[in-house]
Amino acid sequence: xxxxxxxxxxxxxxxxxxxxxxxxxxxxxxxxxxxxxxxxxxxxxxxxxxxxxxxxxxxxxxxxxxxxxxxxxxxxxxxxxxxxxxxxxxxxxxxxxxxxxxxxxxxxxxxxxxxxxxxxxxxxxxxxxxxxxxxxxxxxxxxxxxxxxxxxxxxxxxxxxxxxxxxxxxxxxxxxxxxxxxxxxxxxxxxxxxxxxxxxxxxxxxxxxxxxxxxxxxxxxxxxxxxxxxxxxxxxxxxxxxxxxxxxxxxxxxxxxxxxxxxxxxxxxxxxxxxxxxxxxxxxxxxxxxxxxxxxxxxxxxxxxxxxxxxxxxxxxxxxxxxxxxxxxxxxxxxxxxxxxxxxxxxxxxxxxxxxxxxxxxxxxxxxxxxxxxxxxxxxxxxxxxxxxxxxxxxxxxxxxxxxxxxxxxxxxxxxxxxxxxxxxxxxxxxxxxxxxxxxxxxxxxxxxxxxxxxxxxxxxxxxxxxxxxxxxxxxxxxxxxxxxxxxxxxxxxxxxxxxxxxxxxxxxxx
Numbered sequence: 001x002x003x004x005x006x007x008x009x010x011x012x013x014x015x016x017x018x019x020x021x022x023x024x025x026x027x028x029x030x031x032x033x034x035x036x037x038x039x040x041x042x043x044x045x046x047x048x049x050x051x052x053x054x055x056x057x058x059x060x061x062x063x064x065x066x067x068x069x070x071x072x073x074x075x076x077x078x079x080x081x082x083x084x085x086x087x088x089x090x091x092x093x094x095x096x097x098x099x100x101x102x103x104x105x106x107x108x109x110x111x112x113x114x115x116x117x118x119x120x121x122x123x124x125x126x127x128x129x130x131x132x133x134x135x136x137x138x139x140x141x142x143x144x145x146x147x148x149x150x151x152x153x154x155x156x157x158x159x160x161x162x163x164x165x166x167x168x169x170x171x172x173x174x175x176x177x178x179x180x181x182x183x184x185x186x187x188x189x190x191x192x193x194x195x196x197x198x199x200x201x202x203x204x205x206x207x208x209x210x211x212x213x214x215x216x217x218x219x220x221x222x223x224x225x226x227x228x229x230x231x232x233x234x235x236x237x238x239x240x241x242x243x244x245x246x247x248x249x250x251x252x253x254x255x256x257x258x259x260x261x262x263x264x265x266x267x268x269x270x271x272x273x274x275x276x277x278x279x280x281x282x283x284x285x286x287x288x289x290x291x292x293x294x295x296x297x298x299x300x301x302x303x304x305x306x307x308x309x310x311x312x313x314x315x316x317x318x319x320x321x322x323x324x325x326x327x328x329x330x331x332x333x334x335x336x337x338x339x340x341x342x343x344x345x346x347x348x349x350x351x352x353x354x355x356x357x358x359x360x361x362x363x364x365x366x367x368x369x370x371x372x373x374x375x376x377x378x379x380x381x382x383x384x385x386x387x388x389x390x391x392x393x394x395x396x397x398x399x400x401x402x403x404x405x406x407x408x409x410x411x412x413x414x415x416x417x418x419x420x421x422x423x424x425x426x427x428x429x430x431x432x433x434x435x436x437x438x439x440x441x442x443x444x445x446x447x448x449x450x451x452x453x454x455x456x457x458x459x460x461x462x463x464x465x466x467x468x469x470x471x472x473x474x475x476x477x478x479x480x481x482x483x484x485x486x487x488x489x490x491x492x493x494x495x496x497x498x499x500x501x502x503x504x505x506x507x508x509x510x511x
Contacts, residue, residue: 001267001415002088003029003074004101004198005215006178006186008240010205016065019072022213022220023053028269029103029216030074033087037099039242040067042183044097048073048087069242071180073101077416086128089180092135095142096155097182102130103216104175104196104414107477112136112170133171137179140166155184157239157247164189164237165251172477174260174413174465176232178214185241188214192252193474194234194259195413195465197274201226205244212240217272231275231459234258258474261464262415264454265404266312266375276458280315285453286403287319287373290445294324294401298441301399302369307331309374309386310358316403317373326371331364331390354385366394376404377433377444378417380424384437391438400439405447406430409471410486412478417468419490420483 003026007018019036034056035048047061053074073088089101106112109129116122116132120139124131141163144156160181167189174195179187190198201213201221213226221228232238235252259275270280294301305327308317311334321328338357364370370390377383383400390398406425411417420426425433434442447469455462467473 001029001076002101002103003027003216003220004072004103004176004178005213005220006069006071006101006180006188007211007213008069008186008242008244009211010207010209011068011243013068013206014066015068015070016062018213018224019070020053020057020062022215022224023072023074025220025223025269026074026216027053029267030076032077033075033084034073035075035087035089035101036065036070036072037089037091037180038065038067038070039099039180039182042097043067044091044099044182046089046091046099048084048089050084050087069180069186071099071101071178071186083126086126086130088128088130090126090128090131090134092138095138096184098134098138098141098179099182100130100134100137100177100179102133102175102177103198104191105129105173105412106133106171106175107173107412107475107482108171109173115170129173133167133175133177134179136170137163137167137177140170155181157241160187160239161237161247161249161251164249168192168235168252168254172475174475176216183242185239186212186214187237187239188232189237189251190232190234192235192255193465194231194255194257194275195474197259197263197268198232199274200229200232200238202229203227210244210246212244212246214238214240217268217274219269219272222271228273256463257459257461258463258465259461260411260413260415261450261454261466262376262404262411262468265450267415270312270315273457275461277454277456277461282454283312283315283375283403284319286445286450287316287321288323289449289453290316290373290401290403290443291320291323294320294443297443298399301371301397301441303371303399304368305329305331305364306371306373307364307390309372309382310334312375313373313403316375320371320373320401329364331361331370331393332358332386333361334358354382358386358389360389360393362393364393365390367396368394369397369399370395371399371401372439373401373403375402376407377402377424377437378407379422380433380437383424383439387438397440398438399441399443400434400437401443403445403450405444405450405469406433407468409468410483410490411468412473412482412486413465413467413475415468416490419487421487 176196235255
């Protein structure tokens with residue numbers, strides 16, 4: 001999961017500050033690396049490195065990022081690697097000079113990498129599927145040939161949209177893309193299922209005319225003072241020329257909304273609206289669905305207080321408490337300087353971070369039957385630690401409710417969930433998971449209730465990718481061999497090895 005943003009502002013105005021502010025708002029989508037590329041005329045200016053946005057970009061870096069259009073990216077590594085060489089945006093010089101930021105994951109990246117080398121005669125320099133996708137797009141655009149008007153090389157927007165349609169034909173998986181074609185403009189497009197989000201905003205330029213921003217979440221556009229125009233549709237591409245002219249085209253004849261439901265469960269900010277669906281409202285409904293089942297399934301619990309696991313469990317817990325007419329209390333103090341544990345690439349790091357991330361308030365737990373509410377349970381490390389914290393703080397009984405169903409299948413479209421064998425719910429019943437995390441009882445959301453909580457909105461979304469819960473992959477190309485390879489690359493021992501290799505690589509690359 002990553003955050004991407006691109007903007008075209010009025011000529012003569014600096015776009016770098018717009019990209020920076022947008023990336024800061026999207027920081028929750030990736031804390032491993034950040035990058036910005038800007039364009040002034042035919043020249044590009046770049047800064048990218050490992051770290052948070054505020055650490056990667058100092059004033060001296062912002063001063064050299066000149067130009068009125070640009071692309072930005074915040075990364076968390078889908079496959080566990082955190083090498084600075086794979087920080088985005090990526091760049092290829094042919095044709096025209098293309099910079100690209102990608103959120104998602106290609107499921108046929110290995111096959112495409114071979115095609116690029118053997119047939120397209122293009123070299124991919126990293127292990128990133130994002131660089132693969134960039135080269136597929138660049139190759140298809142180059143195949144359309146050069147266009148000269150009055151003796152000058154021009155970019156034909158129809159050729160750009162044709163290249164995107166070929167990307168849809170060749171690339172499989174989930175992807176939202178923002179790309180900059182040097183000197184010409186910004187391109188944004190989504191995969192034909194709309195698995196990964198992308199939204200368009202517009203604001204008035206100081207001197208008149210329009211300024212355009214594309215971003216992963218609406219909250220970035222609102223922060224920048226933009227009017228929300230609309231979500232980019234599945235399979236659609238939009239192109240914003242350097243002068244502000246806007247073009248759009250549907251580039252897939254198989255487009256169908258099937259966005260990733262985990263955006264609403266965990267990843268997106270609650271103040272975002274994705275594909276016309278309010279994340280906040282969806283999480284309220286998740287709490288309501290849980291509340292409707294607790295009296296029938298656990299009638300003798302005598303719940304004294306409902307406490308959320310900060311932060312993404314809070315909204316569901318508030319609505320659950322309201323419907324059950326039980327007190328809602330904040331029982332944990334969160335250290336704001338520890339990142340999201342599900343994004344951390346090693347079991348030891350995650351366990352250590354849980355201890356540093358949350359601290360209980362004993363007053364809220366002492367001699368009470370406590371219901372803890374979290375957005376989901378993946379590995380179970382955090383859940384077990386939190387249940388134990390509640391008991392150590394004096395809770396008489398500890399119950400646990402998950403706003404999402406059991407996670408039992410890998411996500412292949414850009415979320416680095418662990419190897420299947422590392423899921424706590426793998427080959428365990430709800431009662432068995434409850435015992436492992438140390439709760440008196442555990443309740444998972446049903447998949448039907450989760451879908452019902454999220455569907456609707458102004459785009460009329462009715463179906464979602466729910467593969468991590470039911471193993472049904474909307475792209476239809478995932479088989480046992482692919483999942484076996486994914487398992488081998490995502491288990492913690494493989495990630496530790498990759499992290500060590502990355503450290504060695506960084507040492508060798510130091511000046």
